[in-house]
Amino acid sequence: MSKATIKQVAAAAEVSTATVSRVLNESGYVSEEVKERVMEAVDRLNYQPSAIARSLKQDKTFMIGVIVPDISNPYFMGISRGIEDVVGQEGFQLMFGSSDENPGKEERLLQLFQEKRVDAIVLATAGGNDDIVGRLADAGVPIVLVDRKLESAEAGERLDLVAEDNAEGAFRLTSRLLEDGHVRIGVVNGPARASTGRERDEGVRQALRARGIASEPLVYNGEFSTEDGIRAVRRFLASDPRPTAIVSLNNRMSLGVLLEIVRNGLRIPDDMAVASFGEVEAGSLLKEPGLYYIDQHPYEMGTRAGELLLRRIQAKEEKLEPACEIFRHEVNRLN
Template identity: 75%
Template sequence: MARATIKQVAAAAEVSTATVSRVLNNSDYVSEEIKERVMAAVNRLNYRPSAIARSLKQDRTYMIGVIVPDISNPYFMGISRGVEDIVGKEGFQLIFCSSDENPEKERRLLKLLQEKRVDAVVLATSGGNDPAIKQIADSNMPIVLVDRKLDSPDTGSMLDLVAEDNTEGASRLTRKLLEEGHTAIGVVNGPTRSSTGRERLEGVRNAMKAFGLNEGPMVYNGDFSTEDGIRAVQQFLNAEHRPTAIISLNNRMSLGVLLEIVRSGLKIPADMAVASFGEVEAGPLLKESGLYYMEQHPYDMGIKAGEILLSRIREEARQDPPAYEIYSNEVKQLI
């Protein structure tokens, strides 16, 4: 069955198409009697306005693109929910995309969102796409970076950012292990092409230097995945000088670390102490684990990113300097 048109609604209500448009958009005065006739025709014909036509007329699609490395990660889910709860109040909807830590896929997604004419973009970049991101910014499309910075300080300084203090956070987390006497530390890190990978590893090294340890930690660089956490533990346990503690710099990798330690028959922290940058969903299942973790607030970050987005889309803050929101988190311990 063909979809009803605005002309059919107008004919059924015995009014002009302009009057139907005014009723549906509540854009001008129309008598109550006319409104009732129009809405009765709309309901009878099951008329639905064309979102495409409306977006062309208003030069707005009411769609916001969200690109994160892994939308199934609870951390990025929290950020996305925060954004959605803010922009949804204004009628915006989100298009969710996962880049899978793949710069090439991220580049394709950025192009796709531009082709879809989204009104803004929220991006947790995998790295290596500064030119493509700058091109979006130069087109006056609002773009808010979350969790991660760009490689180029010049381009990054042009954009709004909502992130964590990764360097100081990782340093505080490492100090907890050092204060317990651990000097042989294995680090499970993500790719150093991302700012989180670089900054968190820097924080670990800063803490060890501050404790007078000249020899750096044993480092495994993965892709922020559970599988990489598993592989890292396997590598550490097979090393000639096995570490006594592991610091995992991402919650997904931390899950893999915990799974492999338990699978290997080791106890936490008696046989291997563990610290995680971010909460691990399965952590509470480890009774008396002593697991250290960095408490994060992704939902609050999403709320802030959403507020910045709306101010940019409304153009009320289009000319304001870029927002730079950095969150400082606390180290917690499961007991």
């Protein structure tokens, strides 16, 4: 069965195609009696308006592009769900892309979203794309940074930001290990090109300085992945002397840390204490783990990002000051 056209709807309702368009787009005056005739014809013919034509007419696609490093990470899934729950109420749909921590792939996704004419972009950047992000913002595309900042502070200050207080969280997490008497601490972190990696590293070092520890911490920098958490533990266990505690600054890496410690027959925290930036669900499977962790709030961050998106989209040409929403943390212990 062929699809009905707007001309067929107009003929069935005995009105012009322009009137059908006004009814469907809710633009311009149309009497209630005519509206009823048009909608009855739409239902009877099962007419489906062209999304492309509607977006061209309204200058909106009702699509929002979301780029995160890893959509399978529960943290970014929580952020995405929060965004969707807010913008979905206004008729917007999300288009997802995972950069895989690859700046080149992120650049291609940004270009793709521009070509698709998305109404706005949410970006948890892998780094290295300040120029293209700036060009998109200059072209009028609303962009909300989430979780991560741009490398250039000047460029980032022009955009809305929803992020965590990474330095403070890492400071508190490391301080708890120091308070328990640990001096030699292994640090598991992601790449320095990501603002989260840089800021959390600084938080660890601030905690060590505050305790008067001048020696360099034992640091493993990898990707934000389970595999690199495993590699970090292997390196730490091979060092002499090896650390008595590990602070892992990413939830995916923390899972790898726990897995490798257990594989080596070590007990947490008796043989190796662990503190994680982000809760690790597998930690609850350990017997008396004594695991410190930062309680993150990705869903709440997502809802705030969604609110900022709608604010930008609805403001159109109106000049708005960039918003900066920073979420702070408490340290918890899983016993």
